[in-house]
Amino acid sequence: xxxxxxxxxxxxxxxxxxxxxxxxxxxxxxxxxxxxxxxxxxxxxxxxxxxxxxxxxxxxxxxxxxxxxxxxxxxxxxxxxxxxxxxxxxxxxxxxxxxxxxxxxxxxxxxxxxxxxxxxxxxxxxxxxxxxxxxxxxxxxxxxxxxxxxxxxxxxxxxxxxxxxxxxxxxxxxxxxxxxxxxxxxxxxxxxxxxxxxxxxxxxxxxxxxxxxxxxxxxxxxxxxxxxxxxxxxxxxxxxxxxxxxxxxxxxxxxxxxxxxxxxxxxxxxxxxxxxxxxxxxxxxxxxxxxxxxxxxxxxxxxxxxxxxxxxxxxxxxxxxxxxxxxxxxxxxxxxxxxxxxxxxxxxxxxxxxxxxxxxxxxxxxxxxxxxxxxxxxxxxxxxxxxxxxxxxxxxxxxxxxxxxxxxxxxxxxxxxxxxxxxxxxxxxxxxxxxxxxxxxxxxxxxxxxxxxxxxxxxxxxxxxxxxxxxxxxxxxxxxxxxxxxxxxxxxxxxxxxxxxxxxxxxxxxxxxxxxxxxxxxxxxxxxxxxxxxxxxxxxxxxxxx
Amino acid sequence: xxxxxxxxxxxxxxxxxxxxxxxxxxxxxxxxxxxxxxxxxxxxxxxxxxxxxxxxxxxxxxxxxxxxxxxxxxxxxxxxxxxxxxxxxxxxxxxxxxxxxxxxxxxxxxxxxxxxxxxxxxxxxxxxxxxxxxxxxxxxxxxxxxxxxxxxxxxxxxxxxxxxxxxxxxxxxxxxxxxxxxxxxxxxxxxxxxxxxxxxxxxxxxxxxxxxxxxxxxxxxxxxxxxxxxxxxxxxxxxxxxxxxxxxxxxxxxxxxxxxxxxxxxxxxxxxxxxxxxxxxxxxxxxxxxxxxxxxxxxxxxxxxxxxxxxxxxxxxxxxxxxxxxxxxxxxxxxxxxxxxxxxxxxxxxxxxxxxxxxx
Numbered sequence: 001x002x003x004x005x006x007x008x009x010x011x012x013x014x015x016x017x018x019x020x021x022x023x024x025x026x027x028x029x030x031x032x033x034x035x036x037x038x039x040x041x042x043x044x045x046x047x048x049x050x051x052x053x054x055x056x057x058x059x060x061x062x063x064x065x066x067x068x069x070x071x072x073x074x075x076x077x078x079x080x081x082x083x084x085x086x087x088x089x090x091x092x093x094x095x096x097x098x099x100x101x102x103x104x105x106x107x108x109x110x111x112x113x114x115x116x117x118x119x120x121x122x123x124x125x126x127x128x129x130x131x132x133x134x135x136x137x138x139x140x141x142x143x144x145x146x147x148x149x150x151x152x153x154x155x156x157x158x159x160x161x162x163x164x165x166x167x168x169x170x171x172x173x174x175x176x177x178x179x180x181x182x183x184x185x186x187x188x189x190x191x192x193x194x195x196x197x198x199x200x201x202x203x204x205x206x207x208x209x210x211x212x213x214x215x216x217x218x219x220x221x222x223x224x225x226x227x228x229x230x231x232x233x234x235x236x237x238x239x240x241x242x243x244x245x246x247x248x249x250x251x252x253x254x255x256x257x258x259x260x261x262x263x264x265x266x267x268x269x270x271x272x273x274x275x276x277x278x279x280x281x282x283x284x285x286x287x288x289x290x291x292x293x294x295x296x297x298x299x300x301x302x303x304x305x306x307x308x309x310x311x312x313x314x315x316x317x318x319x320x321x322x323x324x325x326x327x328x329x330x331x332x333x334x335x336x337x338x339x340x341x342x343x344x345x346x347x348x349x350x351x352x353x354x355x356x357x358x359x360x361x362x363x364x365x366x367x368x369x370x371x372x373x374x375x376x377x378x379x380x381x382x383x384x385x386x387x388x389x390x391x392x393x394x395x396x397x398x399x400x401x402x403x404x405x406x407x408x409x410x411x412x413x414x415x416x417x418x419x420x421x422x423x424x425x426x427x428x429x430x431x432x433x434x435x436x437x438x439x440x441x442x443x444x445x446x447x448x449x450x451x452x453x454x455x456x457x458x459x460x461x462x463x464x465x466x467x468x469x470x471x472x473x474x475x476x477x478x479x480x481x482x483x484x485x486x487x488x489x490x491x492x493x494x495x496x497x498x499x500x501x502x503x504x505x506x507x508x509x510x511x512x513x514x515x516x517x518x519x520x521x522x523x524x525x526x527x528x529x530x531x532x533x534x535x536x537x538x539x540x541x542x543x544x545x546x
Numbered sequence: 547x548x549x550x551x552x553x554x555x556x557x558x559x560x561x562x563x564x565x566x567x568x569x570x571x572x573x574x575x576x577x578x579x580x581x582x583x584x585x586x587x588x589x590x591x592x593x594x595x596x597x598x599x600x601x602x603x604x605x606x607x608x609x610x611x612x613x614x615x616x617x618x619x620x621x622x623x624x625x626x627x628x629x630x631x632x633x634x635x636x637x638x639x640x641x642x643x644x645x646x647x648x649x650x651x652x653x654x655x656x657x658x659x660x661x662x663x664x665x666x667x668x669x670x671x672x673x674x675x676x677x678x679x680x681x682x683x684x685x686x687x688x689x690x691x692x693x694x695x696x697x698x699x700x701x702x703x704x705x706x707x708x709x710x711x712x713x714x715x716x717x718x719x720x721x722x723x724x725x726x727x728x729x730x731x732x733x734x735x736x737x738x739x740x741x742x743x744x745x746x747x748x749x750x751x752x753x754x755x756x757x758x759x760x761x762x763x764x765x766x767x768x769x770x771x772x773x774x775x776x777x778x779x780x781x782x783x784x785x786x787x788x789x790x791x792x793x794x795x796x797x798x799x800x801x802x803x804x805x806x807x808x809x810x811x812x813x814x815x816x817x818x819x820x821x822x823x824x825x826x827x828x829x830x831x832x833x834x835x836x837x838x839x840x841x842x843x844x845x846x847x848x849x850x851x852x853x854x855x856x857x858x859x860x861x862x863x864x865x866x867x868x869x870x871x872x873x874x875x876x877x878x879x880x881x882x883x884x885x886x887x888x889x890x891x892x893x894x895x896x897x898x899x900x901x902x903x904x905x906x
Contacts, residue, residue: 012808012811012812013817013818013819014817015815015817065686067686068856068859070855071686071852071856074685074852075685075686075687078685078687078807078849079687079807079808079809080807080809081808081809084807084808085687088686088687088689088806088807089686089687149812428809431809431813432807432809432810433807433809433810434813460813
């Protein structure tokens with residue numbers, strides 16, 4: 001555990017990519033193989049099952065810290081991370097432990113059939129033998145909130161250096177539903193075939209925004225300069241659903257979402273067509289709610305994502321289908337090295353054979369000869385319930401991760417509104433103890449009605465200024481939330497707007513974020529609820545089911 | 547009921563009987579100063595009273611002021627009110643102000659820490675009826691390790707930077723942290739170089755008779771190669787400036803109590819965060835207040851609401867008071883404020899050329 005705790009500390013202490021890779025490599029070369037796999041699992045989001053519920057951990061931590069509960073809660077607000085708060089508040093340990101990460105995780109898993117008394121005894125004695133840095137990562141393991149300031153790419157890069165296996169192959173091998181208890185380091189570094197784990201998905205190929213980080217929209221001329229001849233590209237609508245990889249192998253089907261969650265059971269509507277596919281087929285596409293052959297806005301789909309049980313009502317109100325745009329495996333063969341056009345042909349063949357074309361849809365190609373023509377077509381995006389256009393080079397292979405060059409997204413400008421900040425709340429992690437989460441309001445007559453929350457879009461310097469303002473202009477405190485003097489105006493961007501009876505304002509925004517701080521606008525000049533409601537008319541007549 | 551001996555006014559802490567203020571933030575006739583940091587020693591008062599060891603730094607920071615200084619334990623009487631000073635352990639020359647009239651004793655802590663840093667005269671608890679205390683780190687998540695352990699880490703980090711060909715920049719504010727660092731570095735590893743703002747303060751302290759380890763001011767003539775083999779002590783305001791970048795590649799360490807929290811540390815984007823503060827930690831605050839045997843404790847700055855509630859729960863009679871010390875509660879920017887004010891608050895003609903340079 002000491003090595004793992006030190007790894008965490010060392011990663012925290014550098015912002016330089018090369019340094020981080022070096023730290024990761026040092027870890028890989030210094031710990032036993034089982035620890036390597038556990039670390040890999042944790043760093044790729046495979047956390048151990050939570051064996052003690054959060055309330056009990058909290059209660060026992062308060063007991064171990066010997067402070068009143070309210071003081072624990074206040075401390076948590078200052079620190080912004082539960083695992084860290086607990087480790088800071090406990091008295092220094094008197095003994096130490098040399099157990100490895102593997103041993104600790106085994107102990108955690110063994111708690112499954114223990115009673116509450118035994119769990120408490122184990123937890124209290126464990127805390128007493130860990131120093132504060134170990135205790136911090138140990139608490140992270142227990143509470144299952146494992147977020148590290150290091151991307152999976154860096155971990156793979158370090159592992160690639162250590163094993164001599166290429167990064168894309170490794171990225172693929174660490175995908176899927178493996179757990180460190182049943183996947184050994186030896187297996188990981190061995191030559192593999194698709195049959196090793198029939199559920200294993202391929203790493204997703206992700207597009208970069210053609211605008212890169214600029215706020216300015218690209219013109220047809222810009223596109224010509226950046227991408228060359230329009231005829232070398234294929235264009236499709238950019239659908240706003242859930243990116244998914246659908247697998248049929250050995251008579252079994254698997255649906256993976258981009259977050260590497262196995263979501264097969266969440267989409268029963270897709271099962272019949274998937275079972276009908278030939279074995280050894282992997283499709284890449286978007287899952288959306290459909291009604292009468294038309295996609296519905298994302299928030300309709302959203303209502304069923306979080307549900308454990310899909311009731312008949314939900315299935316009726318938000319039926320899903322998939323729009324497929326790529327084929328990664330065909331007749332059991334990995335075809336990612338084939339060109340976009342070749343893969344498209346295979347996909348078209350597969351789709352033409354389906355008996356359920358209403359569910360297995362294909363992403364239609366947009367006809368265009370010049371960038372100007374495509375620019376004109378793009379204006380139809382909102383009417384198509386699309387977020388813009390996807391550009392794919394006809395000669396592109398299917399790559400790993402987010403890459404510049406062959407896949408680009410050309411999104412439409414967000415809708416926007418000028419709004420007044422009315423509430424503020426502290427952030428977490430790097431922004432703990434800073435007011436970073438804001439609620440915005442627009443005018444309804446002479447009243448300000450809150451309508452959206454947003455926490456991104458400002459620079460660190462701007463956040464510091466807003467934080468300074470909040471601390472000096474608080475009207476009321478409700479727990480962690482502060483009501484602030486309505487004064488600051490921000491331009492809020494969003495992707496879509498829908499009616500909602502759950503919100504006081506009667507509307508719900510999709511992806512609200514701060515576009516910029518309008519220093520030039522007094523609060524009186526912020527937009528009105530009425531003007532927001534007129535946006536409802538653009539393309540969205542359907543009411544959100546509640 | 548008679549008026550309390552000390553009151554909280556919009557100019558600062560006021561003693562009506564003695565007609566003087568303690569650490570006032572608006573111009574007054576008589577100001578008693580706990581220590582020379584900018585949020586306690588403002589410019590513009592007619593007469594100043596401070597500790598001997600604050601003398602040169604105050605003159606350097608505030609220019610030609612009418613300043614009287616006294617020793618710890620020494621007292622002077624104003625209108626029947628006895629004023630005396632006791633060590634606060636915060637920085638060199640920092641004092642708690644003890645005020646006594648007709649048997650009633652008030653103590654104003656200023657800023658303080660309870661650990662002996664080896665350079666500031668160590669904190670001494672003073673018995674009183676009323677204690678006015680800071681509580682910058684009045685949250686139980688703030689507990690400091692002994693200084694010896696922290697400097698083991700600092701020196702180890704410097705050594706490793708030398709081995710990896712990196713320059714070492716250690717950041718802390720110019721009065722207090724800078725000297726504390728300077729006196730605890732392992733000088734066998736190399737020479738100590740200072741940013742101009744810090745060296746000015748060092749010089750003021752040396753004029754005051756304080757013996758500091760040798761330092762060399764960084765000027766445009768300094769050899770980059772030599773500086774990179776030593777260690778640079780720099781103020782927070784220099785972080786990320788071209789001045790600092792010219793010594794790259796470097797590793798930069800930040801010394802502050804706020805570094806105890808991972809989020810604050812990541813926000814600073816320091817290569818190393820050393821949890822080192824010139825303020826008392828949670829246990830230090832509670833033990834210092836307990837040692838005064840006071841009837842009532844007033845909390846002026848820091849996590850006042852939380853700390854006040856806690857003290858009342860464990861049996862103290864505690865009150866929260868609003869002052870302008872320490873910047874805003876919970877404010878991570880406090881550490882930097884000192885440096886910026888140190889430059890901007892000097893009357894223009896009093897600024898030294900180096901400071902003008904730094905102010906740009």
